[in-house]
Amino acid sequence: MDFLDSLKHYQRSLERRLVAFIEARRSAYAGREVERWVYDVLDDFVMRGGKRIRAVMAVTAYEGATGRFGDLRIIDAACALEFLDAYFLVQDDVIDLSDLRRGKPSAHAMLADYALGVRGAPADEARAFGYNVAIGVGDIFNAWGIECLLEADFPAERRLAAVNTYNEACEIICRGEIKDIYLGLSTVTADEDEYTDMILQKTGYYVTRAPALIGLDLAGAGAELREAMIAFTEPVGLAFQIRDDILDLVSTQEELGKPIGTDLREGKDTLMVIHARRNATPEQWAEIERVLGDHDATDREVLRVRELLEAAGSFAYAESRMQEHVRSAREALGGLITAGLHEQTVEFYRGMVEFIGNRRH
Numbered sequence: 001m002d003f004l005d006s007l008k009h010y011q012r013s014l015e016r017r018l019v020a021f022i023e024a025r026r027s028a029y030a031g032r033e034v035e036r037w038v039y040d041v042l043d044d045f046v047m048r049g050g051k052r053i054r055a056v057m058a059v060t061a062y063e064g065a066t067g068r069f070g071d072l073r074i075i076d077a078a079c080a081l082e083f084l085d086a087y088f089l090v091q092d093d094v095i096d097l098s099d100l101r102r103g104k105p106s107a108h109a110m111l112a113d114y115a116l117g118v119r120g121a122p123a124d125e126a127r128a129f130g131y132n133v134a135i136g137v138g139d140i141f142n143a144w145g146i147e148c149l150l151e152a153d154f155p156a157e158r159r160l161a162a163v164n165t166y167n168e169a170c171e172i173i174c175r176g177e178i179k180d181i182y183l184g185l186s187t188v189t190a191d192e193d194e195y196t197d198m199i200l201q202k203t204g205y206y207v208t209r210a211p212a213l214i215g216l217d218l219a220g221a222g223a224e225l226r227e228a229m230i231a232f233t234e235p236v237g238l239a240f241q242i243r244d245d246i247l248d249l250v251s252t253q254e255e256l257g258k259p260i261g262t263d264l265r266e267g268k269d270t271l272m273v274i275h276a277r278r279n280a281t282p283e284q285w286a287e288i289e290r291v292l293g294d295h296d297a298t299d300r301e302v303l304r305v306r307e308l309l310e311a312a313g314s315f316a317y318a319e320s321r322m323q324e325h326v327r328s329a330r331e332a333l334g335g336l337i338t339a340g341l342h343e344q345t346v347e348f349y350r351g352m353v354e355f356i357g358n359r360r361h
Contacts, residue, residue: 002351003348003350003351003352003354003355004351004355006348006351007051007052007053007056007352007355010052010055010056010059010060011051011052011056013059013075014052014055014056014059014075014078014079014082015047015052017072017075017076017079018046018047018079018082019047021076021079021144021148022042022043022046022047025039026039029042033118034133037111037114037118037133038111038133038136038137038140040110041107041110041111041134041137042137042140042141044104044110045086045089045090045101045107045110045137046082046083046086046141048101048102048104049102050082050085050102052082053207053208053352054081054082054084054085054206054207054208054211055078055079055080055081055082055211056078056211057081057207057208057211057212057215057233058074058077058078058080058081058211058212058214058215058218059074059075059078059215060212060215060345060348060349061211061212061213061214061215061216061219061221061229061345062074062078062215062216062218062219063215063342063344063345064336064341064342064344064345064346065215065216065219065220065221065225065340065341065342066219067342069344073152073153073154073218074215074218076148076151076152076153077148077149077152077154077162077214077218078148078211078214078215079145079148080144080145080146080147080148080149080162080166080214081145081210081211081214082145083141083142083144083145083148084141084142084145084166084169084170085206086138086141087138087139087141087142087145088138088173088177088206089101090106090107090108090134090135090137090138090141091135091138091177092177093106093107093108093109093134094108094131094134094135095177095181096262096266097295098258098259098262100253100257100258100259101257101258102257102258103254103257103258104257106134107130107134107137107138108127108130108131108133108134109130110130111129111130111133111134111137112126112127112129112130112131113126113130115129115130142170145166146163146166146167149162149163149166149214150163152218154218155220158217158218158219158220159218161217161218162214162217162218164217165210165213165214165217166210166214168210169205169206169209169210172201172205172210173201173202173205173206173210175201176198176199176200176201176202176203176205176206177202179194179197179198179201179202180198180202180268183195183198183268183269184266184267184268184269184293185267186267186293189269189277190269190274191274192271192274195269195270195271195274196238199237199238199241199242200234200237200238202241203237203238203240203241203244204233204234204237204238204241205237206237207236207237207240207241208233208234208236208237208240209229209230209233209234209237212229212232212233213226213229213230216229224339224340225336225339225340225341227335227339228332228335228336228338228339228341229336229339229341231332231335232329232332232333232335232336232349235325235326235328235329235332236325236329236352236353236356238322238325239322239323239325239326239329239353239356239357240356242271242318242321242322242325243322243356243357243359245263245270245271245272245318246272246315246318246319246322247359247360248260248261248262248263248264248270249261249263249264249272249302249305249306249309249315250306250315251360255360259299260299260302261297261299261302261305264291264292264297264302264305265291265293265294265295265296265297265302266293266295267292267293270318271314271317271318271321272309272314272315272317272318273288273292273309273314275312275313275314275317275318276288276308276309276312276314279312279313279314279317280308280309280311280312280314281312284308284311284312287304287305287308288305288308288309291304291305292305322357323357326353326354326356326357329353330350330353333346333349333350333353336349
């Protein structure tokens with residue numbers, strides 16, 4: 001079974017458990033109209049798709065450490081990572097003022113539509129309602145994530161270790177998000193070291209490291225395997241985020257499920273922008289800088305910046321740095337083998353590394 005077939009197998013298993021978890025809570029939201037709206041958003045937002053890579057990292061780390069493949073206990077526990085993902089995505093969309101997520105209205109946009117369409121609230125009031133209630137929706141997702149770990153069918157000391165890792169990850173990811181917002185200020189510029197530090201916290205922990213360590217917590221894995229997993233997940237997380245930054249400009253809205261150029265409009269110092277600031281001609285940089293941080297920039301202006309970054313060699317530079325991290329991740333697989341991770345899981349991770357290096361969405 002190749003990587004994508006294996007990923008789909010894990011996705012189906014996780015989605016069955018997510019459906020059961022959310023359905024079991026339907027009656028708690030059957031009271032007031034606004035609670036029914038919130039339930040609809042909670043259900044729709046989690047079940048509209050996604051790669052489920054965070055939960056899959058938890059499942060595969062556990063399986064690789066224990067050799068127990070198909071253990072439904074870890075599937076139930078790993079749903080925590082999907083709720084953590086939803087928590088941060090809801091927040092991200094509020095921060096980014098983004099009304100689309102995976103090709104559908106974001107949580108705050110759905111809630112604003114309810115207030116506007118069902119209750120006839122004024123447009124400005126409905127939009128504020130959407131943002132305000134979305135914060136609560138995100139907090140519910142976070143609470144559900146912790147619940148999945150606390151109620152998992154594992155020894156208490158392992159569950160506690162997993163919750164501690166989850167909470168540590170929340171703090172570190174939030175610190176990374178705060179740095180990302182700070183670096184978006186028009187008066188602040190980032191160098192490559194600051195960019196790398198930020199994405200290690202925001203993405204490295206979020207996508208790969210914390211989920212895998214939670215899986216190892218529940219497996220009762222030892223220090224050697226944990227250190228080997230950290231050495232593997234760090235370059236994977238870096239490669240994942242750099243590819244994300246590239247796709248934000250070279251992909252399409254249909255592939256991304258959200259508008260292209262979001263990072264550019266927010267004024268974020270991605271690796272391409274950092275490179276262009278140093279290497280573009282003064283004329284090229286002047287054009288890029290006019291669009292950088294302009295929330296009202298048109299798609300045409302975004303596409304022009306894409307051309308300029310291409311001409312400056314900035315995409316090629318970002319691609320080369322990403323491939324360096326991919327190579328580091330490949331090399332780190334040897335440490336996982338030495339530490340005793342099951343061969344089947346190592347092969348899955350090998351496929352994942354290649355997928356991340358070549359993905360289009």
